[in-house]
Amino acid sequence: MSRHRVKNVGYDDDDYYDDDGYESPDPEEQEFLKQCTAAVSQQLRAGQPSVTATTEEIQEALWHYYNDVEKSTNYLRGKKEKELKKQQSTAAPKKNVPGFPAPICPPIAHFSAADFFRDSPWLHVPSERKVDIMVEPLYPRLGLLGGAPEAGGKVSKLAALAAQRKKKESEKAAPTSDAPSTPQLEKPEAPSPEPQSTPLSLRERLAISKASSRSPKPSETNGSLRRLGKSGLSVESPAQKQPSPKPTKSPELTTPGEANQMQDVPQEEPKPQQPAADIRASPSMFASAIVGDAARPTMAQPSHLHSNSVDLLRIYGQDRAEPFDFAGPSPDDMVLNAQNTAKGFKSKAAASKSAGDKKSQADLAGGLKDLSVEDKVTVKSKNLDVLAEYNNSKRKRSANFVVIGHVDAGKSTLMGRLLADQGAIDQRTLDKYRTEAEKIGKGSFALAWVLDQGSEERARGVTIDIATNKFETESTAFTIVDAPGHRDFVPNMIAGASQADFAVLVIDSSTGKFESGLKGQTKEHALLVRSMGVQKIVVAVNKMDTVQWDKGRFEEIEQQISSFLTTAGFQEKNIAFVPCSGVLGDNITRRSENPQASWYTGRTLIEELETSERYTYALDKPLRMTIGDVFRGSVQNPLSISGRLDSGNLQIGDQILTMPSGETALIRSVEVDGEPSDWAVAGQNVVLNLANIDPIHLRSGDVVCRASSPITNVTTFTAKVLSFEHLMPMMVDVHRGRLHVPGRISKLVESLDKASGAATKKRPKIVAPGTVARIVVEMDQAVPLEAPTRIVLRHGGSTVAAGLLE
Numbered sequence: 072m073s074r075h076r077v078k079n080v081g082y083d084d085d086d087y088y089d090d091d092g093y094e095s096p097d098p099e100e101q102e103f104l105k106q107c108t109a110a111v112s113q114q115l116r117a118g119q120p121s122v123t124a125t126t127e128e129i130q131e132a133l134w135h136y137y138n139d140v141e142k143s144t145n146y147l148r149g150k151k152e153k154e155l156k157k158q159q160s161t162a163a164p165k166k167n168v169p170g171f172p173a174p175i176c177p178p179i180a181h182f183s184a185a186d187f188f189r190d191s192p193w194l195h196v197p198s199e200r201k202v203d204i205m206v207e208p209l210y211p212r213l214g215l216l217g218g219a220p221e222a223g224g225k226v227s228k229l230a231a232l233a234a235q236r237k238k239k240e241s242e243k244a245a246p247t248s249d250a251p252s253t254p255q256l257e258k259p260e261a262p263s264p265e266p267q268s269t270p271l272s273l274r275e276r277l278a279i280s281k282a283s284s285r286s287p288k289p290s291e292t293n294g295s296l297r298r299l300g301k302s303g304l305s306v307e308s309p310a311q312k313q314p315s316p317k318p319t320k321s322p323e324l325t326t327p328g329e330a331n332q333m334q335d336v337p338q339e340e341p342k343p344q345q346p347a348a349d350i351r352a353s354p355s356m357f358a359s360a361i362v363g364d365a366a367r368p369t370m371a372q373p374s375h376l377h378s379n380s381v382d383l384l385r386i387y388g389q390d391r392a393e394p395f396d397f398a399g400p401s402p403d404d405m406v407l408n409a410q411n412t413a414k415g416f417k418s419k420a421a422a423s424k425s426a427g428d429k430k431s432q433a434d435l436a437g438g439l440k441d442l443s444v445e446d447k448v449t450v451k452s453k454n455l456d457v458l459a460e461y462n463n464s465k466r467k468r469s470a471n472f473v474v475i476g477h478v479d480a481g482k483s484t485l486m487g488r489l490l491a492d493q494g495a496i497d498q499r500t501l502d503k504y505r506t507e508a509e510k511i512g513k514g515s516f517a518l519a520w521v522l523d524q525g526s527e528e529r530a531r532g533v534t535i536d537i538a539t540n541k542f543e544t545e546s547t548a549f550t551i552v553d554a555p556g557h558r559d560f561v562p563n564m565i566a567g568a569s570q571a572d573f574a575v576l577v578i579d580s581s582t583g584k585f586e587s588g589l590k591g592q593t594k595e596h597a598l599l600v601r602s603m604g605v606q607k608i609v610v611a612v613n614k615m616d617t618v619q620w621d622k623g624r625f626e627e628i629e630q631q632i633s634s635f636l637t638t639a640g641f642q643e644k645n646i647a648f649v650p651c652s653g654v655l656g657d658n659i660t661r662r663s664e665n666p667q668a669s670w671y672t673g674r675t676l677i678e679e680l681e682t683s684e685r686y687t688y689a690l691d692k693p694l695r696m697t698i699g700d701v702f703r704g705s706v707q708n709p710l711s712i713s714g715r716l717d718s719g720n721l722q723i724g725d726q727i728l729t730m731p732s733g734e735t736a737l738i739r740s741v742e743v744d745g746e747p748s749d750w751a752v753a754g755q756n757v758v759l760n761l762a763n764i765d766p767i768h769l770r771s772g773d774v775v776c777r778a779s780s781p782i783t784n785v786t787t788f789t790a791k792v793l794s795f796e797h798l799m800p801m802m803v804d805v806h807r808g809r810l811h812v813p814g815r816i817s818k819l820v821e822s823l824d825k826a827s828g829a830a831t832k833k834r835p836k837i838v839a840p841g842t843v844a845r846i847v848v849e850m851d852q853a854v855p856l857e858a859p860t861r862i863v864l865r866h867g868g869s870t871v872a873a874g875l876l877e
């Protein structure tokens with residue numbers, strides 16, 4: 072039975088809709104609906120009890136249940152029965168249910184909250200359990216964060232008491248003051264409604280909060296308060312004085328012991344009175360809470376809020392009866408010592424105690440020095456003439472190529488096949504991969520597992536990060552950089568492309584896949600590698616077995632892709648096409664024996680790779696190497712970095728500089744293409760074992776250079792880019808190899824003519840796709856970049872532009 076949900080379906084085509092926005096079902100559907108309606112109506116009437124429903128109700132139910140007659144009938148039956156019961160109950164006189172109170176509401180259909188919540192437990196709380204849970208706040212409720220109190224503000228008993236005490240203290244401390252001395256606690260009265268102007272000092276708040284946390288004895292309160300009053304902190308000037316609150320007796324006071332402690336605290340000298348002319352506002356409650364009464368500014372002695380932090384420290388210091396002795400053992404030390412003593416270990420107390428004396432401080436400094444990386448490793452340099460060594464060496468020429476293409480085009484499988492056929496991977500390992508892949512139902516990915524080594528890559532059957540592998544032919548040592556095809560991992564593909572001399576673009580020739588790949592990453596990847604400076608591209612038209620080696624299909628793909636690639640900037644002579652099958656190994660390293668493929672007489676993939684020219688590298692330029700990976704190795708080589716030398720050369724014993732950290736390191740040893748070597752030159756893939764640097768200063772994407780010719784860290788740059796999307800001042804991610812940082816296009820300087828490079832429009836508001844433009848990019852952090860580095864700009868998961876730093 073077809074179940075169409077025909078209402079509110081959001082098709083784009085306007086023809087599907089009537090004026091009211093609903094789709095008109097076709098005659099077939101209308102007929103079907105009619106049949107269903109009749110069936111439901113019949114079943115409703117046939118049931119016990121018999122019920123009826125309107126056609127509208129039935130069709131509404133059918134719509135909800137996707138034209139399921141049975142479900143619609145059940146729903147309507149339930150609904151109708153409920154309605155029937157309700158009608159009967161409203162018609163019949165109400166009876167009291169035993170155990171429940173009589174209904175408060177009359178038997179008319181209106182909502183009653185009491186009735187509705189009748190069985191809610193909170194409505195039946197016994198009166199003896201209903202208590203007043205209102206808690207009086209400790210501090211006066213004044214303005215936000217204190218502020219100067221307004222007249223009429225209600226003060227708590229405690230605040231009033233504190234103010235009274237403070238006033239008394241001031242009077243004692245300043246005999247010149249004409250304020251009358253008010254006996255405290257002698258007249259227990261209700262707190263005055265007058266505003267409290269004197270904020271509580273830190274000490275007072277501490278004393279009060281301490282006291283309030285235990286049950287006070289009324290007998291203690293009197294004396295303790297008086298003693299506390301001796302430690303007055305400041306003298307109020309007449310100008311500052313506000314009407315004082317009347318004294319009150321409060322149970323929340325300090326114990327005698329605490330009060331005595333307070334008494335021992337050295338008292339501050341009375342402060343000079345402030346002239347009445349002082350017009351500065353009194354400090355906020357918050358400020359006063361932080362620094363106590365001392366925050367109150369006076370002419371002679373300004374507020375500590377206006378002073379420096381040393382004063383603040385002094386204030387806190389005087390609140391402490393005994394400043395903490397940092398030279399002594401810490402509370403943690405005491406516990407540890409106790410534990411150690413119990414276990415019979417040597418106590419740490421002596422060491423801690425003596426920490427104060429100079430000798431042990433010097434020992435400590437010495438110890439720290441021992442721990443630091445200052446313990447330099449020295450490696451003797453052979454002082455080789457690296458360029459001469461390179462020219463005399465009998466090494467094969469090396470070439471890096473990146474494998475690109477849409478997801479599932481068969482890149483990893485193709486490269487796995489290439490490695491297997493070239494003997495770079497043995498049959499046993501291949502068999503192992505095959506068995507393991509079959510175990511998880513991914514047998515077809517066995518060859519891809521040669522490159523996809525990550526467990527997630529294997530489980531998901533997609534390449535996530537670039538993988539490098541090597542194989543050699545008679546003339547060349549190749550390094551494959553297998554890039555992920557999925558659009559989520561384009562940044563990794565960019566990293567791979569930045570290490571490549573040329574590219575192999577893999578295209579899935581199967582029906583529909585080539586077309587979907589064109590809309591996907593086929594074009595994006597090709598554009599990216601071209602923008603990153605790759606000039607030669609070999610197009611592997613893969614999975615030809617799925618189209619029975621159809622020559623027409625191959626030619627169709629060849630035509631479409633070559634016209635796109637030439638538009639993207641590849642020269643025709645640098646584009647080659649090979650029809651192949653990665654799974655079967657046809658036309659990879661051996662010619663296909665399939666008679667259907669006999670029409671192809673061109674080169675195999677490996678032959679095409681070997682025809683690539685010898686690449687020239689900037690061997691004598693300043694050293695630049697982008698770090699691909701940082702890893703910790705063996706005990707002998709604890710820290711290593713890998714990457715490809717972009718320019719220059721290096722040798723064991725060289726001092727290098729890493730940017731952006733600006734830290735130096737020493738090269739302990741060098742590996743070139745997995746082999747130990749004394750030196751390395753541009754174009755080679757190396758692993759450098761480093762010393763005298765902390766690994767925290769090294770990250771992939773950082774640049775290795777020399778202190779004599781360092782690369783500079785920049786936060787802004789101008790670049791000439793080709794736009795793939797509309798460009799305007801916008802947020803972008805700046806990619807250069809492994810490095811990617813967030814930034815923004817801050818300025819569109821000018822649009823340029825593609826051929827001549829002449830400016831066509833100054834300061835455009837927007838740059839259309841396919842236009843060359845000069846732009847300014849600002850980044851959130853300083854990164855090592857210099858002209859003529861190639862960069863890629865991405866936004867919202869797609870590549871928006873690529874170009875050259877100027």
Ligand SMILES: Nc1nc2c(ncn2[C@@H]2O[C@H](COP(=O)(O)OP(=O)(O)OP(=O)(O)O)[C@@H](O)[C@H]2O)c(=O)[nH]1
Pocket residue numbers: 476477478479480481482483484485515516519532533534554555556557613614615616617651652653654655
């Ligand atoms: N029939 C056929 N299937 C192939 C061929 N090459 C690869 N496949 C299948 O295509 C699927 C995807 O292969 P992969 O090598 O993982 O594709 P990929 O391009 O590396 O995928 P990503 O790296 O994730 O983008 C696997 O099931 C392969 O077995 C081929 O030549 N013929």
